[in-house]
Amino acid sequence: MQPLFDRILLLKRVPFFALLRTDQLRHIVPMLEPAGWASGERVFEKGDPSDRMYILLSGRVGIVLHDDPESTEYVAQLGHGDCFGEMGLLDDLPRSATVHVLETVEALSLSRVRLHGMLQAYPELGIGMLAALSGRLREANDARIKSRHLADNPK
Amino acid sequence: MLKRQLASWLLIRNGEERVVLYLSLLYLALGAGMAVGRSSSDALLFKRLGVEFLPQMFFLTSFLLVGFSAVYAEFSDRLHPSRMFKYIVALTGIFLVVVWGAMQNGGSKIAFAAYFLGYGVVSEILLVHSNLYASGFLDLSQSKRISPLINAASRLGGVVGGVTLGLLSSRFPTEYMALVWALTLVEAFFLIAAYHRGEQRIRAKTKPLKKHGRPLVHIREGLEFARRSSLLQIAGLGLFVMIVLISMQDYLVSTILTRHFQNERDLAAFFGWFSAFTNFAVLLLQILTTNRLLRRFGLKLVSLIFPWSTAASFALLGLSASFLPAVIGRFNYTGMMPAFRNPSANLFYSALPGYMQGRARALSIGLILPLGLAVSGLLLMWVPKESVGESLAVFGLLLSFVYIYLKIVKNRIYAASLACLIQQQVYTGIGEELEEIGRLDERVVGELKQLLQQTEDGDNYVAYAEILLHGAPQDAGKILLETLPGKSAQVQDRLLPRIAELAPPGWQDYMRCCLDSVDTHLRATALTELAKRGDVDALRAIHGWLVHTNPRIRAVAAQACFAAQDPVLHEVAERTLRTMLSAEKPGAIIAALSVMPGLKLFSLDDAVRALLQHPDAGVRAAAIAATGAIGAVGERLILLARALRDEDVVVQRAAEKNAVTLMPITESEYAAALDTYFSFFHMQSLLTNYLAQSELAQRKTILLAIAHRHLQRAWDKKSVALHALSLAQQASARQADEAGFLRLVLNEEVLRHIDIALDILALLDEAQMARAISAALASRDRRLRAQALESLRHIENKALVEWLLPLIEAAQDGARWEHTVPDMPRDMNEMIAWCKRQGGQWLRQCAALMEEETSRATPV
Structure with missing residues (x-):
């Protein structure tokens, strides 16, 4: 199938873009820039400036919240179709996590400037973003509750 | 089984x-x-x-x-x-x-x-x-x-x-x-x-007995x-x-x-x-x-x-x-x-x-x-x-x-x-309520004046001013002149023409003060309003502004020249604008184009037409906004359709905003345009919207006919979309993927046809209910959607409802679908051909790309 259609379907599966129609997504596809890293590299480190978000085409990455970039305490592992790095695009703060490449990654990236332009053009995107962020928040809450439960009941 | x-x-x-x-x-x-x-x-x-x-x-x-x-x-x-x-x-x-x-x-x-x-x-x-x-x-x-x-x-x-x-x-x-x-x-x-x-463990506490x-x-x-x-x-x-x-x-x-x-x-x-x-x-x-x-x-x-x-x-x-x-x-x-x-x-x-x-x-x-x-x-x-x-x-x-x-x-x-x-x-808009305000009494006018003085928010100020302008126009000019200075340039700019219309004592002095503002928009508006009324100071200032280094000021000076009743100034202004339109820098072109809507400068039509192909999106957007008076209806609609398809969304939005000046005039022109652009959803919504707002006698008949046509096409697309599933099972892996993609696009287009039909219902007699239904269907709430379906049954236009109901039930609720089309595709090639024939603009484009892919994949 045409790469354009593959990309559109990929975007359709990303919660950020799920509410857009395929004819709207086709305008977004050309704005995505290809990116790639080999296994063992880091996509970015905690504290780096946030300027773009990424959608994984292949490979796997691990997310580390620890201040030490060498740490391998992954709070989440992401794979095909997942996206990361979107928080910084919205709050304009430095990266809150380090992303390690676990398996060689092919990805698509979207810059902050383009995302802001798209938000104006397709307001539905904002709702998709809220849905995705709310999903992340839920996951974080669950993880926090679980870790607190483990701390209270070490056995 | x-x-x-x-x-x-x-x-x-x-x-x-x-x-x-x-x-x-x-x-x-x-x-x-x-x-x-x-x-x-x-x-x-x-x-x-x-x-x-x-x-x-x-x-x-x-x-x-x-x-x-x-x-x-x-x-x-x-x-x-x-x-x-x-x-x-x-x-x-x-x-x-x-x-x-x-x-x-x-x-x-x-x-x-x-x-x-x-x-x-x-x-x-x-x-x-x-x-x-x-x-x-x-x-x-x-x-x-x-x-x-x-x-x-x-x-x-x-x-x-x-x-x-x-x-x-x-x-x-x-x-x-x-x-x-x-x-x-x-x-x-x-x-x-x-x-x-199983639910006992998570049972909530019972409420206390009152x-x-x-x-x-x-x-x-x-x-x-x-x-x-x-x-x-x-x-x-x-x-x-x-x-x-x-x-x-x-x-x-x-x-x-x-x-x-x-x-x-x-x-x-x-x-x-x-x-x-x-x-x-x-x-x-x-x-x-x-x-x-x-x-x-x-x-x-x-x-x-x-x-x-x-x-x-x-x-x-x-x-x-x-x-x-x-x-x-x-x-x-x-x-x-x-x-x-x-x-x-x-x-x-x-x-x-x-x-x-x-x-x-x-x-x-x-x-x-x-x-x-x-x-x-x-x-x-x-x-x-x-x-x-x-x-x-x-x-x-x-x-x-x-x-x-x-x-x-x-x-x-x-x-x-x-x-x-x-x-x-669901929020469905409350419409214009200002008309219902009626005349305001003295006490309310006094309260409004106080609010205008106290508010620091620009939008609130404009909202109060609008109420005053509707409810007490005799007092509005004077009160605005007293309260407006000191507000943001943007707010002043918005209200300046309204004050000039009312012409309260001292308005010209206020406008002359605005000519010294650092805000170009405010200066331009003040200059235009003064020039319209032949103000000597303003006309004197125009000559200096026409050769100003800032293109925006040159453009507004040209616009102000046309407001004045002086043919010599008109000629100078036209020359200035022509020069600006052929400038290299997009900024100068955009400045000139931005003052052109409403000036009806037919002599500059060719220059504007050429700018519709300009590589800079900002120029294309400004050009489409300036094309109101160009050519015949057919040409204007072609330009509008092209701009709506522009790769840059800024141009699309500008075209949408400017559509009113490009619309057909007669019933036959509308009917022809709706037919020509049937598969172009964006154009359909604009055309139906403006037709409904027109005073044309046959507008209802034309709108109902086009709504029917959309629903018929939606029925066909729904049938073909379902059929795509069985075609995918018989096809190769690549074709199965393509069938899945076409099915997705077909279903999206079904919803767009439904939206147009509902919009038409809303534009006719059933505005409140159709808008509510539309909003409820767009929500992700099952109960709301079910209520919307029930409301739809009570809409007077039974002929449309009979077509709409099964479609919406099938699209939202997964109800069974038994309709079929006479030319139902038998394989993927026929499916692609069907989509090229019957699809909307995007579906046709998808089908064409797939056809190309197929011809490349087939060995000669």
């Missing part, structure tokens, strides 16, 4: 099987018990106490209902419906065992009356609570499919109960039937307990709401009339039947077999008719069936108060009522706000039902025994017509209430 076919036949969808099975078994047990209870309590009362005591029983039931419904309302809000259900069932079982003991060996007459009254109270409370309980599992669209099904299970229970009574009444004394009823309640208790077993008056508060709140809700008023009145009618019919029919049968056992056996027959007949009606009628015609028709059957049965009794009409009369209130009236009455509650549904039910059971029974009891006690025949039937017939009338009125109000309810839940 069999299971799937059965589910499809019974309209049960995936994931609903478990709940349907549970509710069906529960209703089966309850139905069996109620059949036994009703028949045996009737037989025992009529023969042991006497049918002439029936009016007194109605009267007493009314008081008991008030008390028990107060207790029910007290606990129904505090307890989970399942827990409440268990309590009701358990307490009824205990009551039945006690009453059975009291009825033993001839028993006291009070025991037979208690058994009859107990049935009267329990049947009402169980009916209300079981419906409330079931509605918690189902939304409106599910209710319409599934509630007739679970009610049918209750009927099946009635058959079982009736047969049991028919068989047992000849072998056992009739009072033993209370124990049979109690046994069915034990079964119901264990079913509820088993289904909700000290007193809670049920009365509910009824009072229900009454207060009824004062505001015409739906509740008419429904309450309808319910009252219905109770009086049913009581009259019951009394009349029971008297005839008691006379006909010599002893209690024969009467009980007859009631048992009759109950079995009635329930079986109603079972067939419910499975085969009610839900299909509800889906096909909605509540509007179904809610009228019972009133008409009541009128017909009274008519028969009026002709002859004998055995056969009595049997038909009993069938009316034991069969027709649960088959048609009860399911539709439950659905009516969905048109009330959620917080009021419980109160409305409390009002019905706690006030209207007892009041109806008390009035019926008194009325029938007053009727002489010898008149319990044809004359009572004639009175019933007349009252039936009142009931039918009330139902018709209720249907009309129901549709409006449903639309209102949706609007409360």
Whole structure:
């Protein structure tokens, strides 16, 4: 199938873009820039400036919240179709996590400037973003509750 | 396979099987018990106490209902419906065992009356609570499919109960039937307990019991709401009339039947077999008719069936108060009522706000039902025994017509209430309200002035200013001149032309001050307004501005020249603009283009046309905004369509904003444009929108025709989209992916066709309702969508609704789809060709890309 259609379907599966129609997504596809890293590299480190978000085409990455970039305490592992790095695009703060490449990654990236332009053009995107962020928040809450439960009941 | 076919036949969808099975078994047990209870309590009362005591029983039931419904309302809000259900069932079982003991060996007459009254109270409370309980599992669209099904299970229970009574009444004394009823309640208790077993651990704390008056508060709140809700008023009145009618019919029919049968056992056996027959007949009606009628015609028709059957049965009794009409009369209130009236009455509650549904039910059971029974009891006690025949039937017939009338009125109000309810839940815009303000008095003007002085928010300032300009134009100019200086340049810029129009004393001085502003927009607006009115200072300033280094200032100076009445200035201005349009820097071109709309400079048309192809998106956007007067309609529409397809969204938005100046003028131009751009959704919405706003005589006809065409195309696309699934199974991996993609796009286009049809409905006479429906369909809320579908059935334009309903049901609810197209594609190549032929712009593009891919993949 045409790469354009593959990309559109990929975007359709990303919660950020799920509410857009395929004819709207086709305008977004050309704005995505290809990116790639080999296994063992880091996509970015905690504290780096946030300027773009990424959608994984292949490979796997691990997310580390620890201040030490060498740490391998992954709070989440992401794979095909997942996206990361979107928080910084919205709050304009430095990266809150380090992303390690676990398996060689092919990805698509979207810059902050383009995302802001798209938000104006397709307001539905904002709702998709809220849905995705709310999903992340839920996951974080669950993880926090679980870790607190483990701390209270070490056995 | 069999299971799937059965589910499809019974309209049960995936994931609903478990709940349907549970509710069906529960209703089966309850139905069996109620059949036994009703028949045996009737037989025992009529023969042991006497049918002439029936009016007194109605009267007493009314008081008991008030008390028990107060207790029910007290606990129904505090307890989970399942827990409440268990309590009701358990307490009824205990009551039945006690009453059975009291009825033993001839028993006291009070025991037979208690058994009859107990049935009267329990049947009402169980009916209300079981419906409330079931509605918690189902939304409106599910209710319409599934509630007739679970009610049918209750009927099946009635058959079982009736047969049991028919068989047992000849072998056992009739009072033993209370124990049979109690046994069915034990079964119901264990079913509820088993289904909700897992939920006990996460059960929320029960709400604290308030000290007193809670049920009365509910009824009072229900009454207060009824004062505001015409739906509740008419429904309450309808319910009252219905109770009086049913009581009259019951009394009349029971008297005839008691006379006909010599002893209690024969009467009980007859009631048992009759109950079995009635329930079986109603079972067939419910499975085969009610839900299909509800889906096909909605509540509007179904809610009228019972009133008409009541009128017909009274008519028969009026002709002859004998055995056969009595049997038909009993069938009316034991069969027709649960088959048609009860399911539709439950659905009516969905048109009330959620917080009021419980109160409305409390009002019905706690006030209207007892009041109806008390009035019926008194009325029938007053009727002489010898008149319990044809004359009572004639009175019933007349009252039936009142009931039918009330139902018709209720249907009309129901549709409006449903639309209102949706609007409360989704924002659909409130439209322009300024026109309703009227003239403002001095006090309000003073308050507005104070607000204008105090507010620091620009938007608030403009909003207050608009109110003032509409409501007190004579004072507005002066007040704005006093309060506007010091506000942001943007706010001043917005209001400057309005002040110039009103020309209050000192306005020119204020404008001249604005000429010195650092804000270019404000300076330009002030210059234009002054030049329009030939202000000497402004005209002097223009010459300097025409050669200013800032292109924006040069452009506004040129614009101001055209406002002045001087041909020499016009010529200079045109030259300036032409030079700017051929500049290299996009900024200069955009500045020139931004002042051109409305100037009608035909001599610059060619320059503007060329700029529509400019590589800079900002220039293209400004150029499309300046093309208003270019060429003929055909050319203008081509330019608009091209801009709407521009790769840059800024250009698309500019085209959309400027569309009004590019629209056709005559009816034939509109019809031709709608036909030419049929597959271009964006153009369709703009064209239909502006056509609807026009004064053209044939606009409604043209719009309805195009809406039909869209819906027909949507039906075809829906069919082909479904067919794509089977094509994908036969195709290669690549083609299967393509089929999946085309299916996705086809379904998106179906929704876009639906949107256009709904927009057209909104643009015509059904604005409020169509907008509410549209918003509800776009929401992800199942209940709202179900309410929207119900509202759609009440839209006047039936021809469009008939096309719309199945489409929306299939798109939103996954309902079955059986339509097909004559040129249904047989393989992927034909599918691609079909999409290229019938698809919208994007679908065609997808199909063309796939075709290219196929030709590349095929070896030569």
